[in-house]
Amino acid sequence: MKIVKRILKIVFVLIGLLVLIGIITLWVDASSTNYLEINQNESASNNSYLIKNVNIIPMNQDTVLVNKMVYIKDGIIEKIDDSIEVDGIQIFDGEYKYLTPGLIDMHVHVWDRYELGLYLSNGVTAIRNLWGMPMHLRIKEDVMEENIFSPSFFTTGPKLTGLEFIGDDNLNLSNPSEAKDKVISYKDRGYDFIKTYYGLDKAIFDAVIQQAKISEIDIVAHPSQKVPFSYHLNTQIKSIEHVEEIVQQPLQFDLDTIKLQPIIDSISQSKHTSYGPTLTVFNNIYQMMMDDSILDSESLEYMNPLIKMDDSKRQFERWYTAKQEDPSTVDRIKKQHDFHMNIVRKLHEAGVTIICGTDGGIGVTLPGFSIHTELNFYKEAGLSNFEVLKTATVNASQTHATMNQLGTIEEGKIANLLLVDENPLVNLTSLKNPTYVFVKGRKLTRETLDSFNEKAKNRKNIMATALRYLENLIIEK
Structure with a gap:
């Protein structure tokens, strides 16, 4: 019985070590992509402003709306017009480029x-x-x-x-x-x-x-x-x-x-x-x-x-x-x-x-x-x-x-856009x-x-990817 208990103890320790290694691997991988976190860049978190001097390709018709202004409020396209006035808001110059x-x-x-x-x-x-x-x-x-x-x-x-x-x-x-x-x-x-x-x-x-x-x-x-x-x-x-x-x-x-x-x-x-x-x-x-x-x-x-x-x-x-x-x-x-x-x-x-x-x-x-x-x-x-x-x-x-x-x-659409x-x-x-x-x-x-x-480029996350896929196999199968 002592041998069995010793073997079981070793097995549990090994399992514990593997779990710990897995947690650390996933944590390191998550930390490596923290550059995508929005709170890492406060200036980018501002999603309300006016865009001026921009040519719009609206895609609901085959046309270009020349030299327009766009008011984006809380990430939503609030208004599109020739001229828009909103007090106390940042103005972004589109430099007559194309907004799609x-x-x-x-x-x-x-x-x-x-x-x-x-x-x-x-x-x-x-x-x-x-x-x-x-x-x-x-x-x-x-x-x-x-x-x-x-x-x-x-x-x-x-x-x-x-x-x-x-x-x-x-x-x-x-x-x-x-x-x-x-x-x-x-x-x-x-x-x-x-x-x-x-x-x-x-x-x-x-x-x-x-x-x-x-x-x-x-x-x-x-x-x-x-x-x-x-x-x-x-x-x-x-x-x-x-x-x-x-x-x-x-x-x-x-x-x-x-x-x-x-x-x-x-x-x-x-x-x-x-x-x-x-x-x-x-x-x-x-x-x-x-x-x-x-x-x-x-x-x-x-x-x-x-x-x-x-x-x-x-x-x-x-x-x-x-x-x-x-x-x-x-x-x-x-x-x-x-x-x-x-x-x-x-x-x-x-x-x-x-x-x-x-x-x-x-x-x-x-x-x-x-x-x-x-x-x-x-x-x-x-x-x-x-x-x-x-x-x-x-x-x-x-x-x-x-x-x-x-x-x-x-107007009313999410402001997922390209300039x-x-x-x-x-x-x-x-x-x-x-x-x-x-x-x-x-x-x-x-x-x-x-x-x-x-x-x-050349990221090193083979183990993290494998662990996430293993999770999929365990849960979905």
């Missing part, structure tokens, strides 16, 4: 708080995270309480999948009753949306849709191959993700524009459903095959280090091997990307609402930076600059009722390095935004 709504990335995967700064630095003032974990609820709470500089933060719960899609990143549903319970739980715990994924059969999918309607929570759908593609045009589903799923599922990899048209027509008839193409993440397969040194590139220094070590490496090795075994794979992927561009063009011509999403945070798709690549692809697909900008502003904001206060510059040197309706690249980013009215200078990039 902040960009919205509707498909991201957030792994740490450093990424919040990367999104802001690139003019992204709202994000929709599509793989929810407990840590995202904590981020959401801090954002809502205005404790940190961050894009407006919305998140789905964990991905809902069928039984055969085994993996620690999937929440495998076995029956309709379980599906309903998960929807109820996610809504009660504070997740904003439900994400459906591969492998949901009709019975389980119906249960998710029915309960989502009862619980009044929107669904974001990564199409399931267990039901017809048209099944995802249900009114409870507010957006469908990835144009490659059109190729992989209803077209069965047949890049045929004649077969594509009926699919486009069916989507266009569903006026309540937006489409998120995520062209960048698929094109990055091609980029990986074209650049054997991509994992060592400077750009990937902005990726979360655990994701870079695991997911980025696995994806690169997968496609590097595919290229070695069959060199024609490179051309096949390029042709499919080009066909995706054709799909986006046809969706747009058919009147489908396109929303900008990058899948940032996985593989080699950089958080924040990738939105500019995505927008440029829409431009290449034939959209005008105004139509491109709509995908990341007003279109995105109208996808969910909870996001309606974003996306345009109008840029050139008119993005003429030159989209002006969005890449905004002079100022406004988050609920709080001004962030280019110097501060650049510091966010530097803080995130």
Whole structure:
């Protein structure tokens, strides 16, 4: 018995040490992102002032409102006019630059708080995270309480999948009753949306849709191959993700524009459903095959280090091997990307609402930076600059009722804004390095935004990321 007690004592001590190490690791990581805390910069916490001498791109119409004044009160756009007088308030000179709504990335995967700064630095003032974990609820709470500089933060719960899609990143549903319970739980715990994924059969999918309607929570759908593609045009589903799923599922990899048209027509008839193409993440397969040194590139220094070590490496090795075994794979992927561009063009011509999403945070798709690549692809697909900008502003904001206060510059809207040197309706690249980013009215200078990039570069938080993911596995599984 003495030996057993001694062994148990040693085990408890070791467990205690591991817990202590974990707490210290998470505390150090949290301390490393305290530069995002709003109370660290009192001058930036002032969210009431007048902006003068500014050209406004409101995005509720294709126009420029020249030389206007904007009154921002407590982070809300109070008034827009030629001349505004408010006593005892700071006046900010826009220097005849261009004021636009902040960009919205509707498909991201957030792994740490450093990424919040990367999104802001690139003019992204709202994000929709599509793989929810407990840590995202904590981020959401801090954002809502205005404790940190961050894009407006919305998140789905964990991905809902069928039984055969085994993996620690999937929440495998076995029956309709379980599906309903998960929807109820996610809504009660504070997740904003439900994400459906591969492998949901009709019975389980119906249960998710029915309960989502009862619980009044929107669904974001990564199409399931267990039901017809048209099944995802249900009114409870507010957006469908990835144009490659059109190729992989209803077209069965047949890049045929004649077969594509009926699919486009069916989507266009569903006026309540937006489409998120995520062209960048698929094109990055091609980029990986074209650049054997991509994992060592400077750009990937902005990726979360655990994701870079695991997911980025696995994806690169997968496609590097595919290229070695069959060199024609490179051309096949390029042709499919080009066909995706054709799909986006046809969706747009058919009147489908396109929303900008990058899948940032996985593989080699950089958080924040990738939105500019995505927008440029829409431009290449034939959209005008105004139509491109709509995908990341007003279109995105109208996808969910909870996001309606974003996306345009109008009285009563949240002051998530960008001040840029050139008119993005003429030159989209002006969005890449905004002079100022406004988050609920709080001004962030280019110097501060650049510091966010530097803080995130080559960060050393593998263990902290792993611990947060372990928490997810314990709680969600």
